[in-house]
Amino acid sequence: MTFDWRFAWEILPELLRALVVTLQATGLGMALALALGLVWAVLRRSRRRLVALPATGLVEFVRSTPLLVQIYFLFYVAPSLGLSASPLVSGVFALGLHYSAYTAEVYRAGIEGVPKGQWEAAIALNLGRWRTWRAIVLPQAIPPVIPALGNYLVAMFKDTPMLAAITVLELLQTAKLIGAETFRYLEPLTLVGAIFLAVSLLAVRLVRRLETLSERPA
Amino acid sequence: MELPAPADLLPPLLGGVWVTVRLTVGGAALAAVAALAGGLGRVADNAAVRAAATAYVEVFRGTSALVQLFWFYFALPLLGVELGAMTAGILVLGLNTGSYGAEVVRGAIRAVPRGQYEAAAALSFSRRQTMWRVVLPQAALAMVPPLGNLLIELLKNTALVSMITLHDLTFRAQLLRSETLRTVEIFGLVLVLYFLLAQALALGTRGLERRLALGRDYGGLR
Numbered sequence: 001m002t003f004d005w006r007f008a009w010e011i012l013p014e015l016l017r018a019l020v021v022t023l024q025a026t027g028l029g030m031a032l033a034l035a036l037g038l039v040w041a042v043l044r045r046s047r048r049r050l051v052a053l054p055a056t057g058l059v060e061f062v063r064s065t066p067l068l069v070q071i072y073f074l075f076y077v078a079p080s081l082g083l084s085a086s087p088l089v090s091g092v093f094a095l096g097l098h099y100s101a102y103t104a105e106v107y108r109a110g111i112e113g114v115p116k117g118q119w120e121a122a123i124a125l126n127l128g129r130w131r132t133w134r135a136i137v138l139p140q141a142i143p144p145v146i147p148a149l150g151n152y153l154v155a156m157f158k159d160t161p162m163l164a165a166i167t168v169l170e171l172l173q174t175a176k177l178i179g180a181e182t183f184r185y186l187e188p189l190t191l192v193g194a195i196f197l198a199v200s201l202l203a204v205r206l207v208r209r210l211e212t213l214s215e216r217p218a
Numbered sequence: 219m220e221l222p223a224p225a226d227l228l229p230p231l232l233g234g235v236w237v238t239v240r241l242t243v244g245g246a247a248l249a250a251v252a253a254l255a256g257g258l259g260r261v262a263d264n265a266a267v268r269a270a271a272t273a274y275v276e277v278f279r280g281t282s283a284l285v286q287l288f289w290f291y292f293a294l295p296l297l298g299v300e301l302g303a304m305t306a307g308i309l310v311l312g313l314n315t316g317s318y319g320a321e322v323v324r325g326a327i328r329a330v331p332r333g334q335y336e337a338a339a340a341l342s343f344s345r346r347q348t349m350w351r352v353v354l355p356q357a358a359l360a361m362v363p364p365l366g367n368l369l370i371e372l373l374k375n376t377a378l379v380s381m382i383t384l385h386d387l388t389f390r391a392q393l394l395r396s397e398t399l400r401t402v403e404i405f406g407l408v409l410v411l412y413f414l415l416a417q418a419l420a421l422g423t424r425g426l427e428r429r430l431a432l433g434r435d436y437g438g439l440r
Contacts, residue, residue: 064374064420065374066373068378068388069409073406172282184296189285189288189289193285196281196285197281
């Protein structure tokens with residue numbers, strides 16, 4: 001069997017439609033990861049150990065267990081908690097939760113990079129905790145770590161095929177279905193690989209550009 | 219003897235742990251070779267070698283691990299290369315992790331100060347001697363922490379092979395779930411087992427780092 005270019009051309013539109021689902025899952029998952037990760041990073045800095053320790057434990061646990069198992073866990077457990085979530089919603093939630101453990105570490109590095117004097121100045125100006133975080137620390141902590149966050153966006157994009165395990169019709173699942181219908185796996189799977197390669201090379205290039213932008217002094 | 223819940227679920231899962239461990243060890247061995255070859259290839263003098271190493275790194279880092287697994291298991295047989303699930307699993311896990319490892323190796327080699335190359339040249343070391351006796355021993359220490367992280371990523375990625383029907387920990391969990399429907403207990407237990415495996419790897423990495431750092435207080439790498 002050799003690679004059939006005509007067949008590949010025929011199935012390309014269907015795969016590109018599936019790419020939209022993949023990109024949606026990535027976008028939503030990343031939004032969740034950015035928000036949750038910030039929450040973990042701030043909680044870990046809490047002076048109350050009862051707050052900081054569970055946050056640290058959660059990040060450590062989520063980061064060292066497989067995303068695929070977390071996807072299954074959320075997908076199967078959600079209904080028993082009375083939440084009826086579609087596969088896509090549970091999948092996005094799992095992606096967001098998993099990557100929030102990574103973004104939390106990135107934020108932490110950014111927060112630790114803010115000079116101590118900034119905190120002291122905030123105290124001297126009698127700013128509350130909320131205002132110190134929102135107006136002083138985070139605006140200085142986040143911009144330098146944006147490229148690192150971008151790298152995790154690309155990594156998450158490459159992990160979305162795992163959603164095929166819970167029947168989300170993203171790229172890989174679509175390719176599998178085409179393969180099952182036509183008994184041709186070579187073309188759909190090769191195309192999916194090529195699409196992933198093209199999009200992630202493009203994304204990496206954009207992240208590099210972010211890097212040069214963020215290195216430039218404001 | 220009947221164990222109290224949820225420990226009664228452990229015996230059927232432990233066979234899966236063994237498959238997961240074998241995949242991790244096999245994948246790590248292949249990844250180590252691929253990372254070293256890829257990393258050295260990326261800094262080679264020969265342009266063809268550099269291009270081949272770059273192509274390897276970009277293709278395996280740029281396409282998703284699960285897509286690679288499916289390609290090797292479902293598409294490659296159509297080109298006449300039949301692989302068993304275990305072989306395909308180890309091959310993909312090793313090559314995928316190796317492509318990330320190659321960048322670690324390259325970065326660590328480039329971090330070795332120029333003076334070290336010049337000193338080796340002054341002592342009229344050959345290129346091979348310079349690399350193996352001067353550069354790599356110093357670069358090794360800088361490689362350990364990031365390679366340790368990659369090892370944990372590899373362990374986590376072994377779960378993917380459950381999708382090509384290999385009976386690893388995740389696959390057994392699925393089987394057990396369909397038999398007993400004790401979903402929360404099973405997947406909770408499986409997550410804890412993976413967590414313990416990851417902690418063991420992290421502990422080993424830290425031990426290795428301490429050993430390699432013994433007696434070193436120079437080198438510009440730390």
